[in-house]
Amino acid sequence: MPTKTRNMQNPMHIFWRAAMPDKGKLALAILLACLAALLEVAPFVLIWRLAEEARSGSPETGTILRLTGGVLVAVILRFMAQGGVTVLGHMAGFRAECRLRSDLVERMRHVVPASVEGKSGQLSRAVMDEVGRFNSILAHTVPDAISGLFLSLVCMGLLFWIDGRLFLAALGMLVLGLGAQGRIVRAAPEPFARWVAADGRATSALIHYVRGLATLRAFNRQADSLHEVRDSIFAIGKLASDITRACSKPYSIFNLSMTVPLLMILPCGLWFFTRQTLAVSDLLYATAIGGMMFLPLTKVAMCLPALRTFQAGAAHVQAVRDLPVFAEPPAVKPAGDNTVVFENVSYSVRSATGKDIPVLQGISFTLPAGSITTVSGPSGSGKTTLARLLARLDDVSDGRVTIGGQDIRSIPQQAFQRLVSIVFQDAFLFHGTIRENILLARPEATEDALMHAVEASGCAEMLKRLPLGLDTPVGDKGFGLSGGEKQRIAIARAFLKDSPILILDEATAFLDPVAAKGVSRSLGRLMGGKTVLAISHRLHEIENADVTLILEGGCLKDKGTHEDLLARSAIYQRLWALQKQSSVWRLGG
Ligand SMILES: Nc1ncnc2c1ncn2[C@@H]1O[C@H](COP(=O)(O)OP(=O)(O)OP(=O)(O)O)[C@@H](O)[C@H]1O
Ligand SMILES: [Mg+2]
Known part of the structure; x- marks a missing residue:
């Protein structure tokens, strides 16, 4: 197509x-x-x-x-x-x-x-x-x-x-x-x-x-x-x-x-x-x-x-x-539920020498509507690329991604934007006030809806410390705010948008354990009732996921619950052991 x-x-x-x-x-x-x-x-x-x-x-x-x-x-x-x-x-x-x-x-x-x-x-x-x-x-x-x-x-x-x-x-x-x-x-x-x-x-x-x-x-x-x-x-x-x-x-x-x-x-x-x-x-x-x-x-x-x-x-x-x-699709077909399906998806990038380098190959899986699916795998295995394809930051090279049975390439841009939200590891904030940055998700939102998003995302605490509150100006890319604060603003945006499909890519990766714990709690609230695809290095954050996908070298190697995978997947066991080691890591030890 x-x-x-x-x-x-x-x-x-x-x-x-x-x-x-x-x-x-x-x-x-x-x-x-x-x-x-x-x-x-x-x-x-x-x-x-x-x-x-x-x-x-x-x-x-x-x-x-x-x-x-x-x-x-x-x-x-x-x-x-x-x-x-x-x-x-x-x-x-x-x-x-x-x-x-x-x-x-x-x-x-x-x-x-x-x-x-x-x-x-x-x-x-x-x-x-x-x-x-x-x-x-x-x-x-x-x-x-x-x-x-x-x-x-x-x-x-x-x-x-x-x-x-x-x-x-x-x-x-x-x-x-x-x-x-x-x-x-x-x-x-x-x-x-x-x-x-x-x-x-x-x-x-x-x-x-x-x-x-x-x-x-x-x-x-x-x-x-x-x-x-x-x-x-x-x-x-x-x-x-x-x-x-x-x-x-x-x-x-x-x-x-x-x-x-x-x-x-x-x-x-x-x-x-x-x-x-x-x-x-x-x-x-x-x-x-x-x-x-x-x-x-x-x-x-x-x-x-x-x-x-x-x-x-x-x-x-x-x-x-x-x-x-x-290309804007000509007709709008009504979408079914919010089930996401990757059907035999492959994706490659063109190198400087003009050669196609495969990043993902023959990936197939389903995210049932309202379920939480996590993606695990070594660095460079293709996790972010998978999330980017679902967010339609680029199109698949082969296969297709569907939402409610409809190929995402045939969903008009505006309708698609309403369906999917994404929170990355480094939130991008625009030059403007915190209020403007949150309202970006839904400019016509009422003050009540905005305040609800502020509370649910855990921004309220941070805003109390700022004399201008929501009207505090933030510099380019959120200059002047900490990583955790920026991330909370990004989560407030996602709350305000309230789209049925949510993608989280290492949303707590840049935060220290204390900030990460707070942000994780806000994310937990955000995920409620949504179809979620979450990527996280902190495996304990995803223990409660319905299914975990294991990627390696751009291929889907395994999938199952945390317990299943811990019992039978060598890659998952290795990742889990590494995660355990890093959580007890200390200076000089
Ligand atoms: N536009 C691109 N150009 C060249 N290589 C790319 C491009 N996009 C992805 N890749 C390569 O594809 C592979 C998968 O990248 P991806 O970012 O999806 O990995 P990841 O699993 O998210 O890794 P990490 O855990 O470190 O975030 C990497 O080797 C990366 O260098
Ligand atoms: Mg990544």
């Missing part, structure tokens, strides 16, 4: 689609950019008219005043048009960014959770930094490129109108310049993509370094790890200088040919003048226009690096859009 879908699109296309609702603003910005370009040459035309007027021998005061006023108005209007371009471009840009970011975040709601694990740095970079380039592309790069091209074309038209021979002479420089620019363009995409990738690696290295700082400090290894960050930063510097070196020669030729078409216009113009085929005012005008004719093209060339970087970044944004998502 296909459960994951992918979206394949041209990376740049998604940006233009995000900008489309503001196409009117963008079209107006481009029109204004062209108008600003026209207004940039207008003073030259007016000054040329002034020169013609002066050359006529009897200049009229009214005409001179009109022409001079025209120059002033053109300059002021040009600044206004340019301002309009920037304002409209930024407005469209910010709105497009906002649309694209919310689209990406909305997609993340449906992605297969396993596909984004460990990628928070890359994801935030794509959603914030790469998307963030779009605003400047719309407000500056695109209008600059269009107005630059337009201005050059207008100047070329004017020069052609003044004198076709001078136009052809100047065109020689353009051919030379465009040839040089072509070399830069052809050489550029690959280094730019490498540069963006190196930038991404440096960001990840830095995030990694900051996250591990406490551990590195404990082992006095900050300096070693800092090397990795430094190396990645130097790698960016090296790529940037490689790009600069590769482009420097064609770039100099391009700049020269763009800034000095006068090298052709002036000698040719003077020659035509001496042969009396060109008027002096036309020579002056052609010189002025020729001087600025190709200059705007350098503005266009300056846009290329920004476009290249944007293009390379767009591929990262596309990668976020291409993350596999759970």
